Amino acid sequence: MPTISHNPEGLFPPYRSYSHATEIRGDARLLVISGLNGYLADGRTMPEPFEEQGEIIWQHIGTILRSADMDYRHLVSLRTYLADPSYDEANVRLRVKYLGDHRPSSTVVCCQLLDPAWKLEVEAMAAA
Template identity: 40%
Template sequence: MNGCALAIDFLALNRRNDALRSSDIAGYGQPAIRRHSMPPAHIVSHNPATVHAPAGGYCMGLELTQHRRLLFISGQVPERSDGAVPEGFEAQCEQAWRNVMEVLGAAGLGVEHLVKVTTFLTDRNQLVTNRTIRRAMLGEHQPALTVVIAETVDSKWLLEIEAIAAE
């Protein structure tokens, strides 16, 4: 079966399950309106004693069962809707997280639905501030996390955050 046939079958499956009404499908900049609120996916944390303990605010592995949707959030850079970039790492980190939250909200989801977050920092010296802000944004929720030191596409961006959410 080729990729096109799989895509058609997937769309047919969604229609059959009637997860969203056709009028609920969001376009760019338009929030999806959910007919039914659904609880988060059932998430099982895996932190085996045979692997080093997490440094804080995450788990080694998350297993999803009974999920209905996956949301893949593209890398969010620290730009406001008007294109302005805040000064300093702390303000940029908070803005990038606000952008992640906005995408989650547009899909009718919240931080409790995040299952994987990857943060790209431009400097190792940002690690502690990044961890502090991430914990404030996530509260008690602990998704799987990866932090990478990398160069961003635009040098004015000091970080980028991508994420996966499940319902």
């Protein structure tokens, strides 16, 4: 099942680890991952630093992907909610670490999250 990144001329250059659009062709399985936060497996413990919360979230995404016989390269869309715009560069570093040169469609939203302890929340879609 091929996925095709669409970054046509006439649009601004895509950011790192980003595509303007991702097309999915053919029969596919679509995995929709709910917004995840940085809780450890006990569901109560969460580290304070942004980077640690982000690492946990990306590891959770990996665990969910593996449960569906997928990996990070199957991601076709990401939506990241940041509690503060100052977290943007650290967020990009995490995406580059886990995605490498893979560039799913992506949106980053800065907003107040449900719990003030949360620094970010990430939802995703993957296809195979």
